[in-house]
Amino acid sequence: MGDVSVPLSCRRVAYLGPPGTFTEEALLSWPDLEFEASIPFPTVEEAILAVQDNLAEKAVVPIENSLEGSVNATLDCLAFEADVFIQAEKVCQVRHCLLVRPGVGLEEVARVISHPQAAAQCRRHLIELLPGVEVEAANSTSEAARRVAESGEPLAALGSALAAELYGLQLLREGMEDHPENRTRFVLLGREKMPPSGRDKTSMVCFIHQDRPGMLLQILQEFAYRYINLSKIESRPTKKSLGEYCFFIDCEGHEEDEVVASALKCLRCKLPRVKLLGSYPAYRED
Numbered sequence: 001m002g003d004v005s006v007p008l009s010c011r012r013v014a015y016l017g018p019p020g021t022f023t024e025e026a027l028l029s030w031p032d033l034e035f036e037a038s039i040p041f042p043t044v045e046e047a048i049l050a051v052q053d054n055l056a057e058k059a060v061v062p063i064e065n066s067l068e069g070s071v072n073a074t075l076d077c078l079a080f081e082a083d084v085f086i087q088a089e090k091v092c093q094v095r096h097c098l099l100v101r102p103g104v105g106l107e108e109v110a111r112v113i114s115h116p117q118a119a120a121q122c123r124r125h126l127i128e129l130l131p132g133v134e135v136e137a138a139n140s141t142s143e144a145a146r147r148v149a150e151s152g153e154p155l156a157a158l159g160s161a162l163a164a165e166l167y168g169l170q171l172l173r174e175g176m177e178d179h180p181e182n183r184t185r186f187v188l189l190g191r192e193k194m195p196p197s198g199r200d201k202t203s204m205v206c207f208i209h210q211d212r213p214g215m216l217l218q219i220l221q222e223f224a225y226r227y228i229n230l231s232k233i234e235s236r237p238t239k240k241s242l243g244e245y246c247f248f249i250d251c252e253g254h255e256e257d258e259v260v261a262s263a264l265k266c267l268r269c270k271l272p273r274v275k276l277l278g279s280y281p282a283y284r285e286d
Helices: 022-028 044-052 073-078 116-121 122-130 140-151 161-167 215-225 259-271
Strands: 010-016 033-041 060-064 085-093 097-100 113-114 134-137 155-159 168-173 182-189 200-207 230-237 246-252 273-281
Touching: 010 044, 022 033, 022 060, 022 085, 022 140, 022 182, 044 060, 044 073, 044 122, 044 182, 060 073, 060 097, 060 116, 060 140, 073 273, 097 140, 097 161, 113 116, 116 122, 116 134, 116 155, 116 215, 134 182, 140 155, 140 161, 155 161, 155 215, 200 259, 215 230, 215 246, 259 273
Parallel strands: 010 033, 010 060, 085 273, 113 134, 113 155
Antiparallel strands: 060 182, 085 182, 097 155, 097 168, 200 246, 200 273, 230 246
């Protein structure tokens, strides 16, 4: 298990629910995270804003998947809505199962309920096993499992083994993901910044004045000049006008490190806004 210890405990932690999601699995297995109560929320945005609104001290949400890329709802909420900080990260292998009510056979399944990310991660297996069967969207894999459990129709859900246990469902197929190395990165969010640990990464959002030639180069130069390694760069719409984008960047180092602090200072001179999403211990596998 990677070293993702968090030196802070909390009374309440929010997560993407309902109970039985892969996010809850990540939360329950997070090393050194102590809490008195876990609170499920129906959407990523609500889980994140629960921290900002003092409904919880921390939140755990997915931020990136190895097959489908970034979780846009998480990025957008962190960039445009919430004033919270990433305090830690954890990478988990995701094993999707096809869940049905006991006694329902594969040939009986009339519809599959799934979170869109889960359905995308299992696209090929769904086509092979259930050709022509409609896939209906749900807010989470656990909600999908609950809906299957409560329905009188022969439905199926893509979800976790934990969801099957919680909702009394049968594992019709395991390993539904198209690629066995399907992994999701989760982040722990809180209201406080984390001190340097010596093995950190920093996440930020860079907003530009306007879309003109060389703007991205001007951003990247500040890291290149200082030999700061970037682990991620991604553009997202700013929600203001068509064609207006901001850049999400992850780099090695802590915001208090001399070279990272220098890069941030120069970026803030060049750009209208740089929003720091957090400096936190980078996930490492043994």
